[in-house]
Amino acid sequence: MINRQKTISKMLIELPDNVTLVAEKLDYLDCQKKEICKNITAYETYKVMTSNQPEWLRMLFNLRDVLVKPAGVRAIQGFTNLDEDKYKSGQINTVHFFTITEDTADKLTLIVKDSHLDVCVCVRITENTSNPTKNLLYLVASVKNHNFWGAFVYVARFSTSSVYCP
Template identity: 25%
Template structure:
């Protein structure tokens, strides 16, 4: 039987300007918030530098600085709160729906766990030229970031 994901996206797939999905088999059962805490625990120098560059350039176009991942572990999270720069739109033991919206683009990251398979589904809708240009490098970087987070998570869980 195929594994299905409860993934959420901003719109139907054909209406998205960016879509990326990546999954990893987890060696043990954990909650979605545990997965988030482990994956974002240590942002690393390259990640911190990437967010500084992003903030410096984007702020010239009226986009607020987001600062990146704090590495601060959360014990609970509820809809309406923030996980770093993301607004939590939905939170359950097996799913987190996170968004970041501004005048240039809307981003939704849906993290879900089904049968010990963690899936990260990312969707973006751009609103203007800056949003489209922004997504050229960020779309590529996003794939590297997600892969890195999933590898870190799996290694951490295998080491326990």
């Protein structure tokens, strides 16, 4: 656990400025970085990333929704049903199953909280100093578990990627 926390601390140092995390003390942190074109917003990059959901992921979201229904947990329907018109008009502050907490041209922060865990996805765009014709896109996911079930979900889902700290 100490090594994992050290790894998270090192990752935090490498993140760009103005990234939002779900909590100060994290149980999981992942950061992906990619060079992108200059004329795209953080919200537009999110739409591109979620527009082509693989069939296996759609099936997993459907299975999740079926399994949690008897417990009274709401269905999230994965990355379907993006209500673009309501978003553009300002009628809603949600996208898919996330609540939008920050939405600027260079930053989109999405949060979902429940009794088991809190998840934050921060899409951050920065200037690319090594290639001024491009920007850098950072996709940062952070998780804070509240109990065994939150930890179980993330150990099962992310045991082979990034850093998980129970």
